[in-house]
Amino acid sequence: MTDKELAQKIVDLVGGKSNVNSLIHCVTRLRFKLKDESIAKTDDIKNLDGVMTIIKSGGQYQVVIGDKVADIYNQVMPILGLKIDDDNAAENIDNNKKEKKNIWNSLVELLSSLFMPVLGPLASAGILKGILVLCTVTGILTEKSGTYMILYAASDAVFYFLPIILGFSAAKAFKTDPFLSAIIGGALVYPNMVSAYSAGKALHFMGIPVILMNYTQTLIPIVAAIYLLSIVQKYLNKIVPKQLKGIFVPLLSLVIVVPLSFLIVGPVTSTLSQWLADAVLWIYGIAPTFAGFLLAGIWQLAVLLGLHWAFIPIFLNNIATKGFDPINAMLYCTVFGQVGAALAMSIKAKDPKFKELSISATISGFLGITEPIIYGVTLPHKKSFLMASIGSAFGGAIAGFSGAKMFGGFASGGIFGIPMFIGNHGINSSFIGFLISLVVAFSIALVLTLVLVPSVKTSKKDTKGATTEVTDSSIESPLSGTVMPLSSVNDEVFSKGFMGKGVAISPTLGEVYAPFDGEVVSVFPTKHAIGLKSNAGVELLIHIGLDTVNLKGKHFDTQIKAGDTVKSGQLIEKFDYKAIQKDGYDITVPIIITNSNDFKDISVLKSNQSIEHGDDLLNASNQNNDDEINSTVTSHA
CATH class of the missing domain: 2.70.70.10 (Glucose Permease (Domain IIA))
Known part of the structure; x- marks a missing residue:
């Protein structure tokens, strides 16, 4: 019986949605407050596969599930027509809201909410861009062919119109209107404004000179503009009469925020973006080999801790301001380090089920999906995770030494993202050094894991799936x-x-x-x-x-x-x-x-x-x- 089927049976047997006043869950059980407990078919619920027993206590009808209670709860709530963050949902939501967050945690949470929704499209478009570069280098396509132009439009649109896309995710992060946010992003990349910048026109707004800039492919200006929008909207919602809010709050928001974005927010944040890119590349230029060794060696640990979100805007900002990024080029080999360790674990495994798991995880790792490797193979066997990190460190050092760079997009990992590291000059020494970094990370992790990590013997599966x-x-x-x-x-x-x-x-x-x-x-x-x-x-x-x-x-x-x-x-x-x-x-x-x-x-x-x-x-x-x-x-x- 699936979790969804069990959830549906529980709801039916407690008397259906209409008999439930509220539901919360604790560490072991679903805690219903029912309108009429006599309607609930207690014996039938007890006999369900996945239910341990029923407890009636403190006005609650408690269905004891065990350690899968959170999974079942997440299936029951939609059946009841409730959302997890409803006021009458689990008390853990309210409790979490009360917890104080430090500045770093708040920043990481903000960055993840901004970029997580768009990373998939960015990575997919980046891979397509890289494939097109490979096709032009090998002569399969030319830049003037219709096929190339259409596919390039598909790959480049997400970057060109990034302010519009980020407008939506920034609206969610700052809890403001997503459609107004997208409109503000659209204004920043409006064709007439881009043309005016390209032509070097002088513009004034109500007599104030406007510093025109090209906001296509940028990210920091739109994020700052939407934060400004969230402040303006809160203020307008307080002062605009309720009957007029539907029209005048959006109208005044656009009239205030768009001009301020062109006059102040855009120029200031664009300058800061340029400074940030210059500073990152200056630090990188001091000791690129050491930087690659250190960053690649700790990168997967940083991902586990959620610290990688602080680097995403740096990658994208480098692309937007410089047209390339060397940081992600040094970190790309870390995926292949994990793949090498996972392959070694599959070779050494004596447990057939673990061997099957590690082989499938290795295949997914080559495609850039490392979660099955990390959480199913290397992290539970900590030495293999360490071997993967050591291999990655040496791979990162080689990428840094060779001056490898990512061009014109965002690569999230795997073999399909490799063409993104081919620049306009084609396959050169930097790209060859990048390829070597992948091979080195994979090979060192593979060999070290084979030699130093114990094999996984025939196993007994526990109920929690822990190792x-x-x-x-x-x-x-x-x-x-x-x-x-x-x-x-x-x-x-x-x-x-x-x-x-x-x-x-x-x-x-x-x-x-x-x-x-x-x-x-x-x-x-x-x-x-x-x-x-x-x-x-x-x-x-x-x-x-x-x-x-x-x-x-x-x-x-x-x-x-x-x-x-x-x-x-x-x-x-x-x-x-x-x-x-x-x-x-x-x-x-x-x-x-x-x-x-x-x-x-x-x-x-x-x-x-x-x-x-x-x-x-x-x-x-x-x-x-x-x-x-x-x-x-x-x-x-």
Whole structure:
């Protein structure tokens, strides 16, 4: 049964859309508020494949799903006719809005919202442009042929009219009118204005001289202009009478923003764009080989952290102002470094399913799609990711040394983008150096991975698709308090072991500490639940209180975030357990090994007695278990 089919059956069996007042979800369950719970066919829902059980508590009809709850929730919401960001949707949206963001995170979020929607068209048009260059160099087409002219129009339009396209995405980022934004972008590249610039005409607006510039293919001027539009529109919406807003807000917006864009915004930002391009190329010119080695070596890590968005406008700005970009030319080999490592992992793999995964990921990598490689092959096997980065560093150094450049577009990766690095002078030493950089990155990553990275043995697939080595493990208590058997927890999802084996603690101190060395898999937005994974392969859920998802983060203060590494004894969460109790919630903390099936025996080392955080609490053992359980658990997501 697919997620969508399960979602539809759940909605039907709870009484249909008309019987649902609202829906939120926590870390394990869908939490419905129904108009009439008696209509819901509880037994039928329990029997659905994918549903663990049903809990009725606190006025909520709770459908327990497990770790796929977010996927099912995303399928249920459209069936109910609700959007994820509706006011009555998941509380994690409201909670996230309250979180303070630092300047860097805000900048990265802005850049990603501006450029993510247009990267696909930019990359596709860039590839087409490169192919056309290759066709003219080899004599297949001439620039005067009809075929070339039509295909060139298709490839160049997205760059020529970039201010119009970016106007739409900037409108979304700055929460203003997308159609007015596109009109402003259109005004900047209006043919008469471009012709006036080309002819060197002198223009005045109400007696003020206009510094004409060519805004085709530019990006910073339109982004600044739309930010100005967002400010102007907010002000106009406050002062224009409601009955007149439909006409006069757009009218006044255009009358104010377009002239200001030509008089001030455009000239200033174009000058800044030129300065930025000059500064980047000056830095690059000081030590291009070292720059290539460093940037290419860390590039895929930067992509994982989302830091690459800060470079996208630099690539595009260099193209717009200089007609070429050397930075992306140095980074292009990183895709081939990942491909080399993935191919090596497929050669070494003894697990047939992992071999199949790595082969398909290698093929997609040659086409420029690296997500299957990174998340399915190299990142789970960290050494192979490192080998790919080392190969990429040497490839980037060669690209920098040879002066490789990207021309007239944007290349996102893969073999089809290679022609974009052929300049007007055809195939020269720079382009040959660029090709060598790809081969070097691929070859070094391939050889290093074959020699230094262990092979993936026959595996057992865990329910979460994570890759880890499952070994015997002792788990320390994350809290101070009184140990309770899991069966005594007043929630049958935990007490009956639906989520896995474990124990519970009634806390006497509102602090949670890491019970082992490992990583943070998840921190639920309402901060009441934390998922951890030890270096030994134990997957642990710490659920602070019962039904505390309804507090929406109140009384909780997390010290970590998903993806962080933690050390045993590290403080990871604070909570006011007295305030939580005062608000009427059970403060019992279930501590669950969610991958219990991967272990032969799980034992509680202390029960029905006081415990301090850091004391031994649980032991997960595979002693006398078969080799398959003890082998590497591999992702097949």
